[in-house]
Structure formats: structure tokens, C-alpha cells
Amino acid sequence: MSTSTVDGVPGGTIECEDLVRIYSAEGIEVQALQGLTLHVAAGDLVAVVGASGSGKSTLLTILSGLDTPTAGRARVAGTDLLTMSQAQRVHYQRRTVGFVWQQTSRNLLPYLTGAENVCLPMALAGPVDSARAEELLDLLGVAHCGDKRPEQMSGGEQQRVAIAVAAANTPQVLLADEPTGELDEATSAEVLETLRHVNAELGMTVLIVTHDPTVSEHVRRTVQIRDGRTSTEVLRRRETDEHGAERHVAEEFAVLDRVGRMQLPQDFVAALDLKDRVRLALEPDHVGVWRDETRERQRHEGGER
Numbered sequence: 001m002s003t004s005t006v007d008g009v010p011g012g013t014i015e016c017e018d019l020v021r022i023y024s025a026e027g028i029e030v031q032a033l034q035g036l037t038l039h040v041a042a043g044d045l046v047a048v049v050g051a052s053g054s055g056k057s058t059l060l061t062i063l064s065g066l067d068t069p070t071a072g073r074a075r076v077a078g079t080d081l082l083t084m085s086q087a088q089r090v091h092y093q094r095r096t097v098g099f100v101w102q103q104t105s106r107n108l109l110p111y112l113t114g115a116e117n118v119c120l121p122m123a124l125a126g127p128v129d130s131a132r133a134e135e136l137l138d139l140l141g142v143a144h145c146g147d148k149r150p151e152q153m154s155g156g157e158q159q160r161v162a163i164a165v166a167a168a169n170t171p172q173v174l175l176a177d178e179p180t181g182e183l184d185e186a187t188s189a190e191v192l193e194t195l196r197h198v199n200a201e202l203g204m205t206v207l208i209v210t211h212d213p214t215v216s217e218h219v220r221r222t223v224q225i226r227d228g229r230t231s232t233e234v235l236r237r238r239e240t241d242e243h244g245a246e247r248h249v250a251e252e253f254a255v256l257d258r259v260g261r262m263q264l265p266q267d268f269v270a271a272l273d274l275k276d277r278v279r280l281a282l283e284p285d286h287v288g289v290w291r292d293e294t295r296e297r298q299r300h301e302g303g304e305r
């Protein structure tokens with residue numbers, strides 16, 4: 001297969017600094033994002049994971065240009081999401097970013113075939129290149145769905161065609177909101193591999209938002225959101241030992257913001273029963289964090305008196 005028409009544009013960066021989103025409903029304010037900072041390099045493949053209500057969908061809605069943050073900075077592929085005009089927003093949504101949503105009904109029109117669905121975003125943005133649509137479906141392993149309507153496809157096929165739709169206008173960034181939410185484990189793995197393929201073959205930056213922790217096995221970088229802020233990250237890489245054997249190495253990092261704030265992973269806090277106040281010490285090459293024994297001592301002495 002020729003790659004001449006499916007060549008992508010180089011991926012775009014995602015830069016979020018101190019992002020805040022406050023929803024007000026009937027006098028009650030909810031801080032869905034509380035100063036979230038996230039930087040994604042061009043061409044990277046990143047998963048954002050977090051519990052229900054942690055702010056994942058809010059972040060994705062902002063990155064897709066459907067919502068505006070209350071405060072902070074957000075730039076995607078050089079577009080400032082806080083100051084863009086209406087015309088820029090339309091261009092941004094048609095050309096700069098592509099989206100895959102959890103619900104297939106939001107991704108594909110039921111009365112169009114797979115190929116027609118892929119051609120639709122092209123028609124909205126300019127001339128239709130049906131050869132490119134076919135090549136995209138082929139690249140994503142769903143060429144056989146070109147003539148089928150969504151109801152004639154399996155859930156996994158629908159999501160892979162949806163990825164082709166999202167990639168139709170060669171966006172620099174592809175955003176996926178719970179793309180495997182309605183799929184079983186094996187089909188989920190297939191869809192995640194398809195996103196990985198899009199990233200590797202077309203060079204698009206791919207950001208997947210999910211509550212599914214197994215996604216981290218398919219991506220290089222997993223960012224955890226907690227209470228509307230990025231808390232920890234896991235980076236995965238392949239390493240070859242001196243005998244030539246390949247192994248996967250996963251390292252956990254905490255995210256430090258501009259003013260030096262970070263969140264300790266929940267399991268670290270629980271393991272050492274850390275609460276209220278911790279003792280800190282700067283060592284030559286690391287920072288030590290201990291339980292506040294002084295408080296316990298004072299409490300103990302107070303009890304003895």
C-alpha cells in the first residue's frame with residue numbers, strides 16, 4: 001500500500017498550565033480542574049487516567065475546543081484555546097484536532113457506510129479524498145468495513161473506523177475519551193493498539209483519557225489525575241540487558257508544578273500512614289519524607305502527664 005496520501009502531519013504539542021475549570025450550577029460551585037499542569041511533546045502517545053469525577057472529561061472537553069477554562073493557559077499545536085476566535089475554533093476542531101468518543105453514536109453516523117463516515121469530515125473541511133479514506137481504513141485494519149453501516153460492524157470495528165474518521169483531516173493531535181469504555185478486554189486491547197498504530201504511522205500526538213488502568217500497558221506515558229490536578233506519572237520503556245534480553249521498565253514520577261507543589265501517591269501515603277503534616281529533609285540527591293513523629297511524641301507525653 002502506498003503511504004503517499006495517508007502521511008500525517010507532525011504531531012502537535014499540548015501545553016496546559018495551572019488550568020482551572022469551575023462549574024456553577026444553582027449557586028453551587030464545583031472545581032473540576034484545580035490548577036492542572038500537563039505538557040505533551042509532539043508525536044507522543046499519552047494516557048490520562050483517574051477515578052470518576054477527577055476531571056478527565058473536563059480536560060478533554062477543553063482540549064477539544066468545546067469548552068473554555070475558567071483560568072490558566074492551554075495551547076494545542078500552537079493554538080491558544082483561551083483566546084481563539086469563533087473562526088479559529090471551527091478551524092481548530094476541523095483540522096488541528098480529531099476526537100474519538102466513548103459512544104459510537106457520537107463518532108459515526110448510522111446511515112452512512114464506514115468509508116462515507118471517513119469522507120464526511122473531509123467534506124466539511126474541503127475536498128473529499130476517497131482514496132485517502134480507503135487507505136486510512138486499510139491502515140487501521142478495517143478496510144472490510146468501508147461498505148458497511150455501523151450497525152453491521154462489531155464494537156471494536158466501529159471504534160477503529162471512528163479512529164479513521166478522527167484522522168481523516170490529518171489533525172496534529174488526536175484526542176480519545178474512554179475509547180474502550182463499551183468494549184471487552186480483548187477488543188479494548190485491539191483499539192488501543194490501533195491508536196498506537198496511528199501515533200507510530202501517522203506521527204499524530206495521541207492523548208487517551210480513561211479510567212481503565214490497563215491502558216498504561218499500551219502507551220509510553222500514563223498521567224494520573226487526582227482532584228483536578230496531575231498527580232503522578234508512569235513512564236515505560238524497553239531496555240536490553242547485557243545478554244540481549246528485552247524487558248519493560250516502568251518508573252513512577254510525581255508531577256511538580258511551578259511553585260513546587262506535588263502530590264504523594266495514595267499508596268505511599270497509606271503505606272506509611274502519613275497525615276496532616278510530614279517531616280521533610282533535603283539530602284544531597286533526594287528529599288526525604290517521614291511521618292511526623294514529633295506530634296505523636298507530644299500526644300504520647302500529653303497522655304502520660
Ligand SMILES: Nc1ncnc2c1ncn2[C@@H]1O[C@H](COP(=O)(O)OP(=O)(O)OP(=O)(O)O)[C@@H](O)[C@H]1O
Nearest residue numbers: 023025030032051052053054055056057058059211
Ligand atoms: N457541566 C457540569 N456542571 C457541573 N459540574 C460538572 C459538570 N461537568 C462536570 N462536573 C463536575 O466536575 C467534576 C469533574 O468531572 P469530570 O466529568 O471531568 O470527571 P471525570 O474524571 O471525567 O469522571 P468520569 O470518569 O466519571 O467521566 C465532577 O465533580 C463533576 O460532577
